[in-house]
Amino acid sequence: MIEKVHRVKREIKSQSLASVLDDVGNTLQFMADAGCRGFESDAFHYDMVHNWGGHGTGRPETLNDIEKELKDCRRCGLSKKRTKIVFGAGCGQARLVFVGEGPGYEEDKQGKPFVGAAGKLLNRILAAMHLSRDDVYICNIVKCRPPNNRNPKPEEISTCVPFLERQIRAIKPECICALGKFAAQTLLDEKTPISRLRGRFHMYHGIRVMPTYHPAYLLRNPGSKRDVWNDMQQIMQHLGF
Numbered sequence: 231m232i233e234k235v236h237r238v239k240r241e242i243k244s245q246s247l248a249s250v251l252d253d254v255g256n257t258l259q260f261m262a263d264a265g266c267r268g269f270e271s272d273a274f275h276y277d278m279v280h281n282w283g284g285h286g287t288g289r290p291e292t293l294n295d296i297e298k299e300l301k302d303c304r305r306c307g308l309s310k311k312r313t314k315i316v317f318g319a320g321c322g323q324a325r326l327v328f329v330g331e332g333p334g335y336e337e338d339k340q341g342k343p344f345v346g347a348a349g350k351l352l353n354r355i356l357a358a359m360h361l362s363r364d365d366v367y368i369c370n371i372v373k374c375r376p377p378n379n380r381n382p383k384p385e386e387i388s389t390c391v392p393f394l395e396r397q398i399r400a401i402k403p404e405c406i407c408a409l410g411k412f413a414a415q416t417l418l419d420e421k422t423p424i425s426r427l428r429g430r431f432h433m434y435h436g437i438r439v440m441p442t443y444h445p446a447y448l449l450r451n452p453g454s455k456r457d458v459w460n461d462m463q464q465i466m467q468h469l470g471f
Contacts, residue, residue, distance in 0.1 A: 293322050296396050300373065306389040308374035308382075314341035318369030318397060325469055326361075327403040328352070329394065330370045331412040331444065332382050338375035343368045348445035352409075355445070359462055359471060367401055369394060371416050387416055398437070405465055406437055410444030428461055431468070440465050 297317050303309055316333040319342055328344075336346035344352050356362060372382045372390045382390075398406070408414035411424040417434050418441070420427065427441040442461040443454050465471075 291396060291400055293318070293397060293400050296393060296400065300393060303373065306374075306386045308372060308376060308386055308390075311377050312374040313338045315373050316341055316343050316370060316375075317373060318367060319343055320363055320367035321365060322367070322401060324365065324367040324401055325404045326365075326407065326465065327367045327369070327398065327401060327405075328407045328409055329413045329417065330368070330409045332370045332372040333375040334379055334446075335375070343370055344445070347449060351445040351448060355458070355462060358459070359466055361471070367397075367403070369397055371412050382412060387412070391416060398434075403437060405469055406434060406439045407461075407465060408439055408441040410447060413444075414439075414441035428457065431464070438468060 300315060300317060303315060312333075316337045330344060330348075333343065334346050334348070336349070337343055343349070352368075353363065356366065371394060372386055373393065374390075376382050376386070406417065408417050414424055414427050415421060417439055418427065418432050424441055424443065428443065430440075432439045432441065440461050442458050443451075448455055448458060
């Protein structure tokens with residue numbers, strides 16, 4: 231009987247928390263839709279509140295929670311021709327997260343990020359940093375391959391990026407390396423060319439971000455490898471590697 235009372239109290243408490251979180255989230259969404267600024271009313275903070283504590287379960291949201299929610303995602307047109315969703319891979323408590331643009335042919339086939347030619351180059355970069363893929367987390371702005379490796383469209387990015395934001399919140403990294411134009415400009419909400427963004431740290435919700443050239447770009451422009459290595463050295467110095 232006593233255990234039953236405690237169980238009911240826990241259920242009431244959980245329901246109350248979930249209700250409060252929903253109310254706060256809905257208010258933030260209303261403010262964002264109304265164009266309010268300065269009240270943390272953007273999509274990032276709305277989504278953070280809405281998912282805080284695993285929807286009122288009393289625990290933080292995990293990568294597994296996010297991946298389960300994606301399931302067989304049909305939220306945008308990229309789902310029509312993809313083979314597999316490429317969620318991300320690596321250490322769920324990584325201090326360093328690499329964010330790319332989107333899956334390519336090999337990634338789409340295997341369901342893993344950076345496993346093609348660009349991925350092999352990324353592996354060599356990690357090895358030079360005395361790291362492995364198990365030490366970091368690797369993901370992309372969009373989770374499905376754009377047809378023929380075209381650039382992702384703005385509506386595809388805006389549909390998919392909330393899942394990336396939730397991944398970052400779940401991992402809580404100390405540093406993010408944005409690989410290429412789309413990753414850097416999306417995370418930093420910038421239109422500045424990657425050539426001008428790279429080489430110095432920027433901030434993303436309190437996390438240091440180092441933009442640099444994408445490994446696929448380096449395959450076409452090997453002369454830029456030194457620039458990327460200089461960027462990696464700054465990351466290593468910041469993290470104490």
